[in-house]
Amino acid sequence: MAETAEEIKARKEREKNELYALDISGVEWHSAPGTEEHEERVEIAYLPDGAVAMRSSLDPDTVLRYTEAEWRAFVLGARDGEFDLEPTPGTGGADAAGTAAGAAE
Template sequence: MADAQDKGADARTEDVKARKEREKNELYALDISGVEWHSAPGTEEHEERVEIAYLPEGAVAMRSSLDPETVLRYTEAEWTAFVLGARDGEFDLEPTSGNGGAEAE
C-alpha cells in the first residue's frame, strides 16, 4: 500500500514540476517590449534602482535600471511568495559596511 502511495506522490510531484516548467517557458516567451516599467517613488532617472513591470495573469518582470536588458520574470505565485517573504523580513541584511551599516565587531 505504501508503495502505491509513494508512486502517486511521485507522479503528483512530477506533474507540478512539469506545470511549473510550462508556466516559466510561457512567461519567458512573452513579448514584453511594450510594458511600462515602475520604480520606487522618489528615485531619479540617473539613480540605480529596481524596476518592475506587471505582466498578464499576475506575473511580474524585474530588472535593474543599470542593466535593462537582463530581465527576471516571476509567476504570480513566485512574486507573491517573494513579497510576503520580504514583508516578513526574510531578506533583511545584517548591518555591514558593505550595505550601509557598521561592520560587526
C-alpha cells in the same frame, strides 16, 4: 486528485517557459517613488496573469520574470523581514547604520 511531484515540476517549467516567451517590449516599467531617472534602482513591470518582470535600471536588458505565485511569495517574505540584510563583518553591511543606531538606544 493532488498533483504528483513530477506533475508540479512539469507545470512550473511550462509556466516559466510561457512567461519568458512573452513579448514584453511594450511594458511600462515602475520604480519606487522618489527615485530619479539617473539613480540605480529596481524596476518592475506587471505582466498578464499576475506575473511580474524585474530589472535593474543599470542593466535594463537583463530581465527576470516571476509567476504570480513566485512574486507573491517574495513580497510576503520581504514584508516579514525574510530578506533583511545582515551586517557583513569588516564592511558594516547595508544594515550597519540601522543596527548601530538600534544598539545605541
